[in-house]
Amino acid sequence: MPYLRPAEDRELSPYTGWTRAHWERLADRMLDAVRPHATPGQALIHLPGPVSSSGRHSDGLEGYARTFLLAAFRIAGARGAGGTEALAERYAAGLAAGTDPASPERWPRMSECGQAKVEAASIALGLHETRPWIWDRLDDRVRQRVVDWFSEMVGTEVPDNNWVWFRAIVEAFLRSVGGPWKPADLAHTVARTESWYAGGGWYSDGADTPPPFRNYDHYSGWAMHLYPLWYCRISGDSADAAEAGLADRYRARLRDYLTDLQYLVGADGAPLYQGRSLTYRYAAAAPFWAGELFGADALAPGLTRRIGSGMVRHFTDRADPDDSGLLSLGWYRPHPPIRQNYSGPASPYWASKSFAGLLLPADHPAWTEAEQPLPVDLGDFVRTLHAPGWVASGTRADGIVRIANHGADHADRGQVSGAAYDPFYCRWAYSTATGPELGGPGPVPGPDGAVHASTPDLDLPGGGPLDSHVALVDAQGRPTHRRPLERLALDGPAAASRHRARRPQDGSPQQPREPEPWLTTASVLHGAWEVRAVRVDGDPAGAALRIGGWAVAGDRPPVLRTAEGRASVRNQDGLQGLVVALHGPLRAGVRASVGRTSFAEHAAVAYLETPDPARAGGLYVAAIALGREPGEPPELVADGPQGEWRIHWPDGQLDRLPLGANVSPTEFPQE
CATH class of the missing domain: 2.70.98 (Beta-galactosidase; Chain A, domain 5)
Known part of the structure; x- marks a missing residue:
């Protein structure tokens, strides 16, 4: 079935024509497209494409987790209504089957597969955002199984880079639902993040070297800024005294970062092609939406939407997703050399992060104010x-x-x-x-x-x-x-x-x-x-x-x-x-x-x-x-x-x- 876009609004969005309806329609199309590739219990989504170094079982979990992040933004943005009820049921069923050790669709445990730690963070984040429509409606036995599956993250070793935040996000969610967590893990994450801060809003994505650091890419935005602020959001009232002031610190840094980052977006919405994991492509819009979501006040709300809509439209105008509605391992088209060894067929769905703007209410200025120009729109x-x-x-x-x-x-x-x-x-x-x-x-x-x-x-x-x-x-x-x-x-x-x-x-x-x-x-x-x-x-x-x-x-x-x-x-x-x-x-x-x-x-x-x-x-x-x-x-x-x-x-x-x-x-x- 052809993809029918909503009508453009060139008065509200003179640069892209896009409105919130375009984002919702695209999210629905992407989620509908992965459904035929799900296992009967909805716990694993096996998309077509080359298997990652973690194996097909892990790739199936990745298919669930990364599309669940997109589904969570869509469900929460619609307040559980607007046709998202079935979507919530689908992913709730997947939770039940994936965390059941006796199920043929069970998820790999983190002790079995390191990549599961990455995907656990997306699931935890999605569960936090959909609490009233998924978590609160789960059977107590299913909730306990989810806690049990997450609990292997507590105290586990993770690579010394953005992965420290996957552990922190999971433990923040566990703490919020009465599950186990380890203060030392959270303190370690904060300390390591401080050691990688390079000033001016920029983080190095890990570094085993003295400054000046050399590990810079899109991870500075779609991981090192995104997760700390989401950690504070999930922690809420359960945060302890040692975490006082973290949200203000991370918000101020995001403000500085976005002030720079706006200069790295082309007038056609293209992000800078540099760094690893480029198959996540329009996840590069995520830190801009985070600026609005967490009150960084770095850019005019209309500029945030101009960047986000421009970036996603840049790819959709180039037939991405493809005719079947799927994201390929590539940039505009399948391109195997872009892959890292950890990239599987569902890896591109970290692009889901770019849909975080749907969490903003429809009457938020980011959706209602006219688009504003990028620096490159204004002059050399x-x-x-x-x-x-x-x-x-x-x-x-x-x-x-x-x-x-x-x-x-x-x-x-x-x-x-x-x-x-x-x-x-x-x-x-x-x-x-x-x-x-x-x-x-x-x-x-x-x-x-x-x-x-x-x-x-x-x-x-x-x-x-x-x-x-x-x-x-x-x-x-x-x-x-x-x-x-x-x-x-x-x-x-x-x-x-x-x-x-x-x-x-x-x-x-x-x-x-x-x-x-x-x-x-x-x-x-x-x-x-x-x-x-x-x-x-x-x-x-x-x-x-x-x-x-x-x-x-x-x-x-x-x-x-x-x-x-x-x-x-x-x-x-x-x-x-x-x-x-x-x-x-x-x-x-x-x-x-x-x-x-x-x-x-x-x-x-x-x-x-x-x-x-x-x-x-x-x-x-x-x-x-x-x-x-x-x-x-x-x-x-x-x-x-x-x-x-x-x-x-x-x-x-x-x-x-x-x-x-x-x-x-x-x-x-x-x-």
């Missing part, structure tokens, strides 16, 4: 995000937001030369309109249109990353990687970092060549352009230097162009990626691929590479653009007796290149 901007080490640039003409990344690589203490490269964290740049090329060899059409031999896997030895990357490339074409990086500077539109040029890509042990050269890099952002400078400190041992541009994707092969010191790729929608050599001997090239990005089937990258081995102490500078009408590149000129370099932008703005000092302007004579 460059914003420094200090905690993650990012500089963000948004352009109103195309609505794209880009970041230069000089702070986040998800590397912890002790990761050395063999640490595996991670394309979701280690690129120099990410955006709302592109994603990195991921692994998987495929036929590659060249600039002449002919299909050439397959290239090596992009993220394994023999190939490695190209797009939004900087690497030394040996005679066999093998690039170095970046992890771990070291921050150097973050100042206005500029950021800088350095790293040892490392091999291999797969994390296998090796004897590093000593000394490995350092690559010191800097980015200066302005509009659609990034000036990226690279200095080679040490002997590159015959390797060439390569600077990669953006991976521009399309349903058809992009148009590829090269000229002396310049290359571009352009998709059928007019999105362009350009690279221009500004300093140092750099020749231009392009490389196309198939099936390697989450955005579309075809992609291509423009890049620059030294024709000969890179020079020790050499400075290389490129201008890199992503946009539909990026304009002309800037000029780079030497300025001052210390060899300082300045960037002259076409609009007259001047910026300093932070790596120019003490590098002679005649290092590479310009012919």
